[in-house]
Amino acid sequence: MHDNKRDLERKSSAVTLSDMEVFIFPELIYSLVLANIMSPRIWRWRDDPWFDGLARMKPYRRILRLKQYIMDHYIFNLDLDTWGLTTKQKEIERFRGFIDEDTLARSNALFGYEGDKYYFDIDIRTHFGLDKYEGDVIPYWKTETVEAMDAFVHKPDYPSGAGECVSLATLYAAALFIVARIPLKDIYLMATPLHSQNLIDVDDGILTNNRRLVTKNMWFNGTALSAQARRALENERVTLVAHETGCIHTVYRQATIDPSIYAHFSDRLRGFLRTPLSKEILGSFLRHDRGIQKCFQFRLPIHGVDHYAPMERIFAYEHGGPYNITDNTRDKLLAEVDMEEFQERRLPSRIVLNDLEDFVSGNSPDMHDAGDVEGLKREFASDCLSADIAIESLRKFCCTEPRLPEAQDKEFVGGTAPLGIDPDMSREEIIERVESIGTGNEAAAMAFYACRDLNRTEPEPFLKAAFQRNPVAVRGAREMSAEELAEKIAALPGESIYDEPGRLAQPDEVWNFGRGDGAEKALLLASVLHGRDNDADIRLIVENSAVTLKTGSFERRFSSSKGLRNQTWAVPES
Secondary structure: OOHHHHHHHHHHHHHHOEHHHHHHOOOHHHHHHHHHHHOHHHHHHOOOHHHOOHHHOOHHHHHHHHHHHHHHHEEEOOOOOOOOEEEHHHHHHHOOOOOOHHHHHHHOHHHOOOOOHHHHHHOHHHHOOHHHOOOOEEEOOEOOOHHHHHHHHHOOOOOOEEEOHHHHHHHHHHHHHHOOOOOHHHEEEEEEOOEEEEEEOOOOOEEEEOOEEEEHHHHOOOOHHHHHHHHHHHHOEOOEEEEOOEEEEOOOOEEOOOHHHHHHHHHHHHHHOEOOOOHHHHHHHHHHOHHHHOOEEEEEEEOOEEEEEEHHHHHHOOOOOOOOOOOOOHHHHHHHOOHHHOEOOOOOOOEEHHHHHHHHHHHOOOOOOHHHHHHHHHHHOOOOOOHHHHHHHHHHHHEOOOEOOOHHHOEEOOOOOOOOOOOOOOHHHHHHHHHHOOOOOHHHHHHHHHOOEOOOOOOHHHHHHHHHOOHHHHHHOOOOOHHHHHHHHHHOOOOOOOOOOOEOOOHHHHHHHOOOOHHHHHHHHHHHHHHHOOOOOOEEEEEOOEEEEEEOOEEEEEEOOOOOOOEEEEOOOO
């Protein structure tokens, strides 16, 4: 593909940031992080009373404070219709010079990816709502800036801001840097075909998982929340890792991330996902694998006589309470168990958890040592379950091996200009720094396109995205005449979801959130008219305080406070 066409495609992709666009241009995920860092929105969080005294807290406490703020202000949203529909063939044709169709199908959920057997078992396309799209039709599945996340409050039935997993991961990365003052060197973004999350290199490590945080202890506690958090790394390969030094992608041979940084990340992630077997971990495994609980029983001496209860009944008493059978609150939990759950006769074909705990405590078995594994199998022997299957499940619970892009298969290319920003810099200093390194840093070069800042970028990429990838308004206005549509748009509140001069919302953002500056309203009207007639000669006359749309004898003028440079916009070529 010609370099100029590729460059335009990448820049316009930085504007719309769909799932597929970020997959094709992996540097864009960090461009969105930088766009959020340069936004005034997250910087205002510092002034919220919720963060009073944050500077005196240790990093982990600061991160917990931030987590609760995000939990209170954003919900996870995967409404696939929000940003409209496209077709597989259209997207394949668009990126034919970038990636082959088979690779795309193996790596992207919108193009048939099913992952391992786990995903076939739960019917992943139904799980994500993709099954309702028949044939060639797929959703755009776009990623939101912090401004677009905040603007969901203007949509019906959204009580707060919202965003999908990539939006939340990039929001977290920016907020960790700005509010929790975690250096960017300690934040790694990871994407799998169906999920995005971050590793924060603090203490034993912390994973972000949509709005929540997962510590190493939580990863191994066996709860339903940890099971959900484990799903992506247990069942999918990591297609992309992004860091301030660059990125590495499973498909592309060249990697821009610093190889020593990537090696450190790989070691830290593997360390997070592994733990030695202990009686506490054994108990967490049983909590995690409900199917195996029916093969265990718990022994409790009552008035000097051993009594036994089904393990699933004991675990039932944990639900909704603060006590666990697997930690130092065991006695408190047992005090709440109805004694009628126990009987004197040992339950047939069930393993006594207490005996297995004693074996694990006394032998400290290594799950990678063949002799230790054989010893465990003997202890797990039962008519109720296969010891081989149980031990393999336990091994996987204790040690998840992440399927990361293989470093030995990559060519690490140097020469990327370092970002050189830190939490002690002001927002203005960071913007100046990002702007100054744009020629030597791909993520920085695309950051102002992700910001939608038309006073710092040429307009063609923004216009290409606006006219070609905003189908929601076109469909929503299909029954309106041009005059009716113009009146409806003019009547919308005149406030942009982007606070600053030069930064414009895309047409479907204006339509979805029901508001916009005059420049955005004019572009929305032009986008819909173009959607009705691709051959229409549409011109937008941009002045500092107004934008005028002209097409044939139809003309509308909208006042604007965006302070745009005087220019004329036309529909870009397809």
